[in-house]
Amino acid sequence: MNNKLNSEHMDDLFEAILSLETKEECYKFFEDLCTVLELQSMSQRMQVAKMLTNKKVYKDIVAETGASTATISRVNRTLNYQGSGGYSLVFERINKKEEK
Numbered sequence: 001m002n003n004k005l006n007s008e009h010m011d012d013l014f015e016a017i018l019s020l021e022t023k024e025e026c027y028k029f030f031e032d033l034c035t036v037l038e039l040q041s042m043s044q045r046m047q048v049a050k051m052l053t054n055k056k057v058y059k060d061i062v063a064e065t066g067a068s069t070a071t072i073s074r075v076n077r078t079l080n081y082q083g084s085g086g087y088s089l090v091f092e093r094i095n096k097k098e099e100k
Helices: 008-018 023-033 036-053 058-065 069-082 086-099
Strands: none
Touching: 036 058, 036 069, 036 086, 058 069, 069 086
């Protein structure tokens, strides 16, 4: 875990996020917390990570998401080399939930 992120303020943010129970609650909270552009950027990175995990090529990812190749490369590095496994954790849990 990145020690630069660890703080009481980050803990408060994550506790708030963990308290959300539905997508509707997430929409309400994140709309208040973030700008539309920030949310779109996070959403785009999630889609890029999902597509990279599913072995899509950069050209297809650019066409479908509009992400720059720099963004795709950054997400790819996080997935394969420098990340803490957060994407993998989330994707595994989503897949398990969809299988049920």
